[in-house]
Amino acid sequence: MSGSGYYASPPALSPARPVRRGRRRLFFVAMLLLTLVACDVLARGYLMLVLPYGSLETLIERQQSAATGAAVSEGASEVIHPYLGWVHNPQLSRAEEMDGREVQTNSLGFRDDGEAVRRRSADVFLLGICGGSVAWNFSWEAESTLRQLLSALPQLQGRRLQIVRLALPGYKQPQQLMALNYVLSLGGEFDAVLNIDGFNDGALSILENARQKTSIAYPRSWHARSLVMTDPRISAEAWRLLTLRAERQQLGRRALQSPLRWLALYQLWWHLRDEESRAELSRLGMQISQSNSGSFLHHGPLPEKESTEEQAVAAAELWIRSSQQMQAVCRGLGIPYLHVLQPNQYVPDSKPFTEYELERCLADGQELQSVTSAAYAELRAAGARAKDRGLAFSDQTGVFSGVTDTLYVDPWCHFNRLGNELLAKAVAGELAKVLAEQR
Template sequence: MLSTIPKQKRSWRRLAIRVIVVLMFTLVTAEIALHVGYAFYRPDLNFSALIDLQHNVIHNESPDRRAARTSVLHPYVGLVIDPTLNSKSNAYGFWQIDGPLLKRSSNTVIVGITGGSVARDLCTFSAETLRNELSRRLPDKEIRIVCLAQEGFREPQLAMTLAYFQTLGAEFDVVLSLSGFNEAVLHPAESRGDALWIGYPRDWDFRLRDTEDIELNRMILEGQTAQVQRKVWAARAYRLRQIPLLSLHGTWAAIDSVYRERADKVTARLIASRDRLVNRYANVGPGTRYESAELRRNAQCEMWCAGARQLHRLSRFKDAKFLLCLQPNLHDGAGKPLTTKEREILRTGSIYREWVIQNYAYFADAGAALRSEGIAFYDLRRLYDGVSSTVYRDECCHFSKAGNDLLAEHIAELISGEVSPRESRP
């Protein structure tokens, strides 16, 4: 029986089928290539990780220190996360775990963790590891953890934060300062000489962006526009998260990298243009000048020690234990066998390395001297010696999930040694 379909229609149908077959073949080939490529070159990046990245961009919750985490000025502690833009922070702008305004009782141990982004990451990634380890060591206690840390925090912000929360009514059994890197390294690496006072928060001169400089305002707008576009594209891709195609979400990752790089370049140009910011007291603080980098380091170290003394006094006055821990760092980790990934991180170079090498040992010695004043100081620089797995995740100071878990386990051991399980609270 002869077909009643006209030849022209049959040819169009065959063409459509061929196009569909070619597209399907291309899609399958692309999926296979992407799976193989990610497996070999980016094993940490899979479909689930891409969806998480989209969510983080939308909600400004990326743990990466370069992310445009939305922070706002705070009248007492400098800067906090804007809780209206980050669902994982509490009403006070700190990462939410427990509380944060808790009262002590006979069956609880409340641990407050202060410091910079490393302390914040300990709360973010390994709070449950710390809780479980402490519960195992102190089985008759309920462990509560309160995050008092923020990215970039350094003394005197740590002492100011504890005083602020205590004034609001928060009580603690243990206060832990996981710090030292920001005080020893951030200022000399990121601020030029004495342009910004060492006692002001990180990038404070840069944070006060009220300026009449047209070019600076244009750069600020350009950077903000790039971040808005990142959120727009992430939201579009996230709506398609039920479609498990790497080619689809990998395309989003490529687009996101363009806008992220654009925002990073704007940030670099803004940092290079610091001199054009209004050189006011509100921006840069007291015009203290140091004759050498060594004298500036000594002043920074003394501020770290003074902050530790104040944390110790504030804790002791409220009958809490205080622990000061100098955090480990990749550039000071001579005893750790480096993995391939960690060697690659070192090869990329770092603006922080020279300052870790120059300043870290001095801070360790100063911390050890605080023991004579009754301060429980622990030098954690050798914590990862002999650990063969990857624990460092970037060229700055941050750890992988495995690194944070090891840190949490060790800190649990230190805390349990300071807190007697027989102690009771009235």
């Protein structure tokens, strides 16, 4: 109370300061939102540059695959098989489109539009196709050509051609032999069997097996594929590998459930984390593979041959013996059999290359070319000798020799639809001869 006997009124507060504070806060929030939007736009642009087809849906598919366990590591959708080395896991493999059809994994682990075990019938001609990726691609892209060319044969009158796919990318002998015997032992039947192979059996037996001290007779890169089977001497490293796969799977599940999953910024964060996990898995896998060097579990009996020439001879001998066994099994059951040596761009003078093929379809280094050339020389010689002894064998390495169109699509012996159709025309003629001989 003042001396004058009344209370002094407090000074009036200016409203300008709270208004300025409110504006600053609003400005801060607006700038924050604009920054987030700008970052999200930049993240989306970056992802569109680095992702296949520039689609964020690719990330969603990867997250789904990781969450289910199908893609927590390379080859996660494959499963070790007691007789065949490996097959696809029908519980994990995703459907893919091939020649306008949705291709699933059947109950035996083969990628086909039907089951592998089928019975002969009066209205269907069952053609089994064995081999690796070239044979598998051929079975789809050349199917209509084969159907058209074979339809005039007496054996196909009133019958529909049905291809049974026992081929899987990466297969090499004796996997083709084992696959045929396995399906036959389960009750499968065939009207004819076509085996198309060569590159995996020769070149990759050397580059990915013998050079890694893995048995030539073992499946391709068995030392890497068999990492899921633990050598007790490296249990700690194997546990770390399993932990990394589990972490990647959990990361995928969280990404699918996150309320931020619609933001490109969040997807970029997940993409970078996932790439880091993949790289660490690869490093650890390489470390385990190196520490496993000499392990019988992962490498089998050590290769006896040291030079490329000796390894090429050993690979060719294994390859042709396996084919002879396939023919013997088929002959015992009255099944016509044809073995085709697939084309390859590293066979000298086998094709005049287009500019695209010169730029995209020849390996940069000389090793793949020199090893493949050496391997194919032995394969062709072994095939010719076996043919003289009664093997139904067709060397198709020169089938593209007069073709000036682009056929090859990569440095690894794969060719496009036109290439498959041209090969089909040659194969159909050879198959017709085999069928005629066994009438």
